[in-house]
Amino acid sequence: MIRSVVIGTGSALPARRVSNADLAQEVDTTDEWIVERTGIRFRHIAGPDETTGTLATDAAKAALAAAGIAAQDIDLIVLATATPDQTFPATATKVQAALGIDDCVAFDVAAVCSGFLYAVQVADSMLRTGVQRRALVIGAETFSRILDWDDRTTCVLFGDGAGAIVLEARETADDNRDGAARGILATRLHADGRHNDLLYVDGGPSTTGTVGKLRMKGREVFRHAVVNLAAVLGEVLSLAGLTAADVDWVVPHQANARILDATSRKLGLPADKVVVTVDQHANTSAASVPLALDVAVRDGRIRDGHIVVLEAMGGGFTWGAAVVRF
CATH class of the missing domain: 3.40.47.10 (Thiolase/Chalcone synthase)
Structure with a gap:
């Protein structure tokens, strides 16, 4: 396929x-x-x-x-x-x-x-x-x-x-458990627009005619993030026919170290399998996952054959995950 x-x-x-x-x-x-x-x-x-x-x-x-x-x-x-x-x-x-x-x-x-x-x-x-x-x-x-x-x-x-x-x-091969099956094995996306007021920008061309500024209710966002990210990680692994034990690395959205810790604990993933760059880059929104991925590829942590899970959640709310074999 x-x-x-x-x-x-x-x-x-x-x-x-x-x-x-x-x-x-x-x-x-x-x-x-x-x-x-x-x-x-x-x-x-x-x-x-x-x-x-x-x-x-x-x-x-x-x-x-x-x-x-x-x-x-x-x-x-x-x-x-x-x-x-x-x-x-x-x-x-x-x-x-x-x-x-x-x-x-x-x-x-x-x-x-x-x-x-x-x-x-x-x-x-x-x-x-x-x-x-x-x-x-x-x-x-x-x-x-x-x-x-x-x-x-x-x-x-x-x-x-x-x-x-x-x-x-x-x-490439069709069997996700076969090392020959390189590439994107599964993806899963979600959105729930009912939570607009928890994380948004208060401007736009058709409303204020200005760019606006970011507004966020951090406590509520944190709570939704932990639940939604843990759920979507389970969903995407199931779609790929894999389990958490098959994962070599998780590359999450770098929003907050406490969210990363809480999500990995909820899934039973060891902390040393999670790529963390939030301390160096802060939250770079859509850039955070590919930034962290590149860091881990270039320093040799992510290698050919590794199963890598990418995940993120943002304003909207939107959230999603992908499973990739390198």
């Missing part, structure tokens, strides 16, 4: 790295307060010349180099973001132009922190039809542009960055 195989990963971060101590110079907060509640120690903040599009392009270039293919070999770009460069056109088309690709399918997906998982399923579905062969799937954000820097309960949580993978359609 045809599966979408990950053949390269890449990431990009803004040049400016901001510690909790740095942030405390501008915001009424402390390093101890942030670390105790979130596990975050650093984040990267985009400068004037750094945008979602430029970060996405740099991450895409790194993923293409890792895959060993040229930009012209890509015929699909799906970019997940809640902070596009412009209302339109899609930031994916700006990445396409920056990479020098003459023609390919290119569009954005908006599902906030779950956006990368949504983009993965969209790209996987398109590749398995045989119409496209190679795809760039990117998660990129400049959340610093929509933060209320007077609200210490939210502005300390987020950072900017981008991550990307290259997917290639290949014929």
Whole structure:
């Protein structure tokens, strides 16, 4: 059967790295307060010349180099973001132009922190039809542009960055338990729009005519995140015909260290199987999963043959997971 195989990963971060101590110079907060509640120690903040599009392009270039293919070999770009460069056109088309690709399918997906998982399923579905062969799937954000820097309960949580993978359609084995069955084995997505008021931006082109600022009720979001993420991980493993014991690594959305701990405990997964970068990057929304994935691939933790589970939850609420054999 045809599966979408990950053949390269890449990431990009803004040049400016901001510690909790740095942030405390501008915001009424402390390093101890942030670390105790979130596990975050650093984040990267985009400068004037750094945008979602430029970060996405740099991450895409790194993923293409890792895959060993040229930009012209890509015929699909799906970019997940809640902070596009412009209302339109899609930031994916700006990445396409920056990479020098003459023609390919290119569009954005908006599902906030779950956006990368949504983009993965969209790209996987398109590749398995045989119409496209190679795809760039990117998660990129400049959340610093929509933060209320007077609200210490939210502005300390987020950072900017981008991550990307290259997917290639290949014929592979049908048995998920066979090591030959590389690629995306299963995906599962959800949304429940009844929870809009728990995590949202208070602006938009058709409502206020402004970009708006991020608003969040953290306690309620935490509660939903632990329940929903544990449930979707169980669902996607069942779809793949696997169990938690088969998993080599979980690459979760990097929102809060306490959510990561609670989710792994609920599933009975050892903490040393969970890739954690929230301390270094903070919450980069749609970029957090591919950023963390690239870190773990490049430092050698994730290797060929490993079963990797990706998962995320974000505003909407939206949430989802994917099982991938590398």
